[in-house]
Amino acid sequence: MSKPPRETSPKEKNRKTKKISKKISINAKSVDSKPVDPRSALIDEKERLELARKLNRTRDDTKEIKLSKNIRNIDANSLRIMQYTNTIIIPPHLKSLESELSKERVSCSCKGDTCELEKCDHEPVYNYHGRLNDETLNFLRKEYNFIIHECNKGCECNSSCPNRVTQKGSTVQKEIFSTESMGLGVRTLEYVAKGTFIGRYTGRLLTFDESKNSSSHYMFEMDAASNASMDGNFSIDAARDGNITRLINHNCEPNLQTVSVRTEITHPKFHEVAFFTKRDINRGEELFITYGQDYFKASGLKCQCPSC
Ligand SMILES: C[S@@+](CC[C@H](N)C(=O)[O-])C[C@H]1O[C@@H](n2cnc3c(N)ncnc32)[C@H](O)[C@@H]1O
Ligand SMILES: [Zn+2]
Ligand SMILES: [Zn+2]
Numbered sequence: 030m031s032k033p034p035r036e037t038s039p040k041e042k043n044r045k046t047k048k049i050s051k052k053i054s055i056n057a058k059s060v061d062s063k064p065v066d067p068r069s070a071l072i073d074e075k076e077r078l079e080l081a082r083k084l085n086r087t088r089d090d091t092k093e094i095k096l097s098k099n100i101r102n103i104d105a106n107s108l109r110i111m112q113y114t115n116t117i118i119i120p121p122h123l124k125s126l127e128s129e130l131s132k133e134r135v136s137c138s139c140k141g142d143t144c145e146l147e148k149c150d151h152e153p154v155y156n157y158h159g160r161l162n163d164e165t166l167n168f169l170r171k172e173y174n175f176i177i178h179e180c181n182k183g184c185e186c187n188s189s190c191p192n193r194v195t196q197k198g199s200t201v202q203k204e205i206f207s208t209e210s211m212g213l214g215v216r217t218l219e220y221v222a223k224g225t226f227i228g229r230y231t232g233r234l235l236t237f238d239e240s241k242n243s244s245s246h247y248m249f250e251m252d253a254a255s256n257a258s259m260d261g262n263f264s265i266d267a268a269r270d271g272n273i274t275r276l277i278n279h280n281c282e283p284n285l286q287t288v289s290v291r292t293e294i295t296h297p298k299f300h301e302v303a304f305f306t307k308r309d310i311n312r313g314e315e316l317f318i319t320y321g322q323d324y325f326k327a328s329g330l331k332c333q334c335p336s337c
């Protein structure tokens with residue numbers, strides 16, 4: 030299964046934490062000079078609006094991404110450094126791969142503007158409401174290596190085809206907020222039905238070897254296509270370039286399902302990573318994925334999720 034963020038070493042983490050606290054202690058003086066707990070000092074409204082504008086300048090969500098008024102200074106760095114991207118960026122040294130990556134597609138032979146899910150060559154995983162069907166959701170709980178193939182440029186259908194979901198962006202309105210003990214998190218501002226698409230993980234493409242030596246907290250491995258070996262695999266690093274999905278926290282009982290998807294590219298080691306709701310989710314609930322069993326063991330971090 031795809032596992033995000035490999036943890037930095039405790040030494041590296043301490044170094045980062047120290048840097049942040051130093052900055053905050055300068056900014057966090059109250060008007061009457063009484064000391065303010067730097068952990069709870071909020072960012073000022075001007076910066077909040079600027080960060081919100083930045084988030085929405087380039088986004089793949091169809092609705093505006095909101096930024097809560099509760100964003101603490103200590104959490105905001107994650108947004109300050111973030112460059113929003115709605116694609117997987119192929120860095121210059123991997124450019125030679127680009128032609129190889131974009132050559133192959135798996136297209137269907139349906140004729141007309143939209144496919145009939147039951148008759149399409151692509152395995153039917155969605156219903157006509159654009160949600161994952163129950164059968165697929167149940168299957169995905171056990172079968173991590175399953176890859177969804179959506180219709181693509183090689184198909185005759187257009188964007189109204191029910192087999193095009195993740196490529197159209199999420200329609201769920203979300204808000205970024207400061208959680209109690211996990212830094213920033215993402216919650217939904219509307220009721221979301223089971224099987225709904227929430228977002229795709231974006232960032233910079235890295236080879237597996239590069240990702241092994243990285244201290245990024247925002248690494249997601251494309252391991253659905255790997256079988257036993259990770260050789261030749263890719264990862265997506267959202268440490269700087271990414272989208273709202275890089276802020277989704279871990280829960281031992283997540284309400285989102287991680288799903289591997291292919292659209293234009295059918296390179297054997299490449300797939301996109303998408304998140305769908307595993308159950309109905311109420312307005313205001315935080316969205317969670319699982320980072321995989323090894324994440325907390327390897328990092329030495331204690332899981333602070335509400336289920337622990
Ligand atoms: C991919 S980031 C998620 C967004 C992050 N909260 C932020 O503010 O940028 C992963 C980091 O979030 C925090 N985190 C996420 N889930 C957590 C959990 N269940 N328990 C403790 N920390 C968590 C950890 O600091 C982890 O390294
Ligand atoms: Zn189609
Ligand atoms: Zn089709």
Ligand SMILES: [Zn+2]
Pocket residue numbers: 136137138139144151179180181184185186192
């Ligand atoms: Zn098709």
